[in-house]
Amino acid sequence: MQVFGSSGTRGVANEELTPAFVLRVAKAAGTAWGADRVAIARDTRYTGRMLADAASSGLASTGTDVDRIGVIPTPGAQFYAEREGIPVIVITASHNPPQYNGVKLVGRDGIELAVSDLEDIEDVLLAESATVAPWDETGRVQEIEGVRRAYVDELLEAADGETIADANLTVALDPGHGAGSLTSPEFFRELGCRVVTVNSQPDGHFPGRDPEPVPDNLEDLGQLVRATDADVGIAHDGDADRAIFYDENGEYIVGDAALAALAAAELEAGETTVSAVNVSQRLVDVVTEIGADLELTPIGSTNIITRIEELEANDERVPIAGEGNGGIFFPSFRLSRDGAFTAARFLELVADRPASEIVAPYDDYANVRFNIEYESTAERDAMIDAAANHAQESDAELNTRDGYRLDHGDAWVLARPSGTEPLVRIYAEARDATRAQELAEELYETVADAKADA
Template sequence: MKVFGSSGTRGVVGEEFTPEFVSRVAAAAAATWDADRVALGRDTRTSGRTFADAAAAGVTAAGVDVERLGVVPTPSLVRYCDIESVPGVMITASHNPPKFNGVKLVGDDGVELPVDRLETIEERLLSEEATTVAWDAVGDSRRVDDANDDYVADLLAAVDRDAIAAADLTVALDPGHGAGALTSPEFFRELGCDVVTVNAQPDGHFPGRDPEPVEANLDDLGRLVRAADADVGIAHDGDADRAVFFDETGSYVEGDASLAALAERDLSEGDTTVAAVNVSQRLVDVCDAVGATLELTPIGSTNIITRVRELWAAGESVPVAGEGNGGVFFPDYRLVRDGAFIAAKFLELLAERGATVSEVIAPYEDYTNVRENVAYDSEEQLEAMLSAAAEYAERADAEPDTKDGYRLDYGDAWVLVRPSGTEPKLRVYAESRDPDRAAALAEGAVAALTDAKREAADD
């Protein structure tokens, strides 16, 4: 059984994800950590309090005190762990739909746990090794009410408030009813921005939109940008560790484009950046232009964090890293995806350039992305499709990168085939400046998978 994926563990509430499971995960973590107290936070999901209670029970049953921060963005919990030198448990399913919930684990250095630490906790969890203590050694519980206030103050001290205020920006903000609704409106107002909001009431039913900040879910934000004549639109996911943008016309900005713009601002010759195997050619081109090195990892924040730490240990400079889904790291500030900080760095970019969003991202727009999914209904179909993907990569006129599926780079274009970590699907990604080339690459991969699936179904 694999418990931890690319960003903690998640599941459908009442099915694979239960209070008993969360209590066991928290107890195993608490028993593994060398700590006498653990911080605990949650996002706005309707099941959040139930699972926070379960996590608190597991931690205290392991003989460790718990400090309950309440509803906080993940980066707020991470900051608390860093400042207080305590590990943490975050109850969140991030961008997943409302019926999901999950657990992220944070170390006492304020960084989500790397792969090897998660594996240690997973081994303890699955071994059924005792994690509880006697009646007179159980931990205590106390509330912490000022974590979000301190988090906002920390953000304000870390960005160029004067430059942003001088730009006189109007920000349209969509926290998506998530934990960022408690912090981001205040933060951007304190930066001197005029702020208008939509979906800014914390609500675990997510009545205005699903938590994932993708274009299909953000029509309200586009309309708000246009109605308010805003300079920029900003949207978060459920735990506010991501930020995606709309330009001044109310048009969605590809996350790969904003990542490239932010990376080009911070990268210098000799630096290294880290991204997942579905990285856009935009970032590849930025690294080539500035003389930086690009390192690829399997998809997921945990894998990026792990690789950044390895590069740090080797003495490498990694000023920026991330994925094109709005999850950008600025490791010199803190090794966490922080939606509010990401957005503030983008506002700094607008202020420095004295430019509109569309002008800032214009150099990174001349790319076409194609994304396709091929679902499977059985393990036989999955195995057949994976074999077909391997054969497709072997026949290709490019050396495959197999860190996570098969990525084929052609210099002017690339295609990636990989199994989804959350759904019974294989995902196909392709990108090129030439729309026809991107479509052809995707179609070739999809055809190979579809043929293999059909043959497996006929057997």
């Protein structure tokens, strides 16, 4: 695909992702879908309303009626899609920096579109073959109220509220000024938790921290956990489809450890989980111990969703799937990443024992990640070629499902281009922190040298 990556299409707003481009995407989607109604949602980004207006105009021009459901987490928009049986266009750049925005497309079943469906829309977009309705058959636009409240009610119904309430938990919450600011504080309070917050006012400039919930952006959350004697800290990204945790000591919990702990609680022998090619050994160990199966895909929610659907079509049960970035699926609830629901499932575990004990079995591995920016296709291609050459010269087992992953037995390292930003990402993991650092630095230097020579 030329336009849609691993999670929609994104770019710097008003530069790469312009209102004119969003209008074209919406016209292509409206044409390909052929739906009578389509909803439009957005996160809190400063440019969100501008781009939602463009999407609304594009849809209406194809004769499609438009439901404007406002600022809501992406999983809340997916809830609305499933409830109403209509597709949704979500204006969001998820975890990207404030200057970015994006377009994510959701089907009438509440699930992000599969690759084949995205390709259909992309074909219309690139061929400029969108249909336009006569002036008196253009779509009508209406504002829909109460969707956030209905989404919270659904979460409350799905969560084990009795177990969580009985534990009398204190939750420190950092929704990062994103869409979760408008739903997660309410949700956790109604679950019976005492909730203390930081960065909880919706603000598209993201003044307190950048939207990506990584340790460098979450120091305030760790401090809040310690200052309030909270049982757990929870952080979201900009559209609240992810959840990252801090333990009761205010220490960051690696996302892969949280995923492993949740998988250990969900999986049974003979079942299957799905993750991406940068999967942690933590999850591999859980799957092996339980006697379950692990399927790997290219990185990105679209790829994971597609594989889950294929497995379920063959009557294989997939109770949990996801990546170590906090984006986790519980398909029996909905085939979407939902930060609030993921956090509720983690709270069910915390109700039984401290968060630090929950993830203690999965603390044996050290992770390192580097990002290298590029400014041109030539730089990008030079870096990828360098990674390929490095991989071919290595004695490690090579996996090229998404980038170049080298498995050394005691450790692994991966280089791949980001699907959402102009970055080449390098990941490494080992039981020994020095070993992981060395592997990552070796590959980083190889790729960085290639960029410099491009």
